[in-house]
Amino acid sequence: MNQTNLKVPPEPPITLLLIEPDVLARLVLADYLRGCGYVVLEVASSDEALEALRSTTEIELILAEINDIGSMNGFELAHSLRVSHPHIDVLLTTSQTHAAEKCHELCEHRVVKKPYAPQDIVRQINLLRQRRRTRKKPE
Amino acid sequence: MVGEPIMEPERDIAAPIRVLIVEDSVVLRMSVAHYLRGIGYSVIESGNAQDALDVIASGIQIDLVFTDIDMPGDMDGQGLADLLAVEHPDLPVILTSGDRIVTAEPASGAVRRFLQKPYDLLVLQAHVEELTRPG
Numbered sequence: 001m002n003q004t005n006l007k008v009p010p011e012p013p014i015t016l017l018l019i020e021p022d023v024l025a026r027l028v029l030a031d032y033l034r035g036c037g038y039v040v041l042e043v044a045s046s047d048e049a050l051e052a053l054r055s056t057t058e059i060e061l062i063l064a065e066i067n068d069i070g071s072m073n074g075f076e077l078a079h080s081l082r083v084s085h086p087h088i089d090v091l092l093t094t095s096q097t098h099a100a101e102k103c104h105e106l107c108e109h110r111v112v113k114k115p116y117a118p119q120d121i122v123r124q125i126n127l128l129r130q131r132r133r134t135r136k137k138p139e
Numbered sequence: 140m141v142g143e144p145i146m147e148p149e150r151d152i153a154a155p156i157r158v159l160i161v162e163d164s165v166v167l168r169m170s171v172a173h174y175l176r177g178i179g180y181s182v183i184e185s186g187n188a189q190d191a192l193d194v195i196a197s198g199i200q201i202d203l204v205f206t207d208i209d210m211p212g213d214m215d216g217q218g219l220a221d222l223l224a225v226e227h228p229d230l231p232v233i234l235t236s237g238d239r240i241v242t243a244e245p246a247s248g249a250v251r252r253f254l255q256k257p258y259d260l261l262v263l264q265a266h267v268e269e270l271t272r273p274g
Contacts (some may be wrong), residue, residue, distance in 0.1 A: 023190040
């Protein structure tokens with residue numbers, strides 16, 4: 001059989017949850033990510049995120065602002081999810097200068113500094129997915 | 140330039156119709172937004188009236204607002220609809236609530252509909268299609 005004729009089923013789109021309190025920033029990034037083929041769920045706070053997580057099992061990745069996102073900040077949410085939803089990758093965003101270093105000390109969650117280009121987010125998402133795929137490979 | 144007519148920006152007919160959903164129940168909002176996106180609408184999600192006003196003030200083209208009435212914050216959905224009837228009378232608004240029924244039409248003649256919760260998404264779709272139909 002000719003290998004090139006084998007039909008490879010397309011990968012299902014990744015569902016990601018975007019946590020961003022600024023509605024305008026959120027809609028711009030969400031639109032961009034949808035244009036890249038992601039299914040994007042939008043929430044304004046960590047509280048809404050937890051509610052969304054209770055209602056769906058499809059979320060594979062969370063993109064969260066670190067600060068001012070409700071009763072849990074981005075770090076706290078990421079730590080909590082590591083226990084409750086270990087299959088979900090977390091990508092944090094911030095305008096704080098030292099947050100990236102702090103995050104690196106605390107955990108392995110990635111931080112993208114604001115202002116960022118939407119392409120930076122997609123690049124980081126791809127890196128996270130690649131890392132997860134590598135981990136999943138049987139030895 | 141003096142004497143030149145002021146042109147209103149024309150709607151890009153190639154762009155999808157954009158619906159602004161204002162709903163504080165995140166699960167319901169996500170579900171309605173997902174449904175409308177699935178049938179071809181561009182959807183902006185807002186959890187309160189102030190965010191909705193920020194979106195409208197930003198100049199992004201909005202073709203219809205679908206808002207819950209009972210929401211936390213300084214302004215509820217009724218207040219939002221009343222404000223839009225004055226400031227954007229051409230912008231159709233669909234109100235929804237599980238508790239209240241709104242029958243009064245806005246004085247300005249702005250287009251307003253009411254959908255009782257729980258609503259059928261097909262009924263919502265029919266309203267959205269009718270209210271955003273060109274012409």
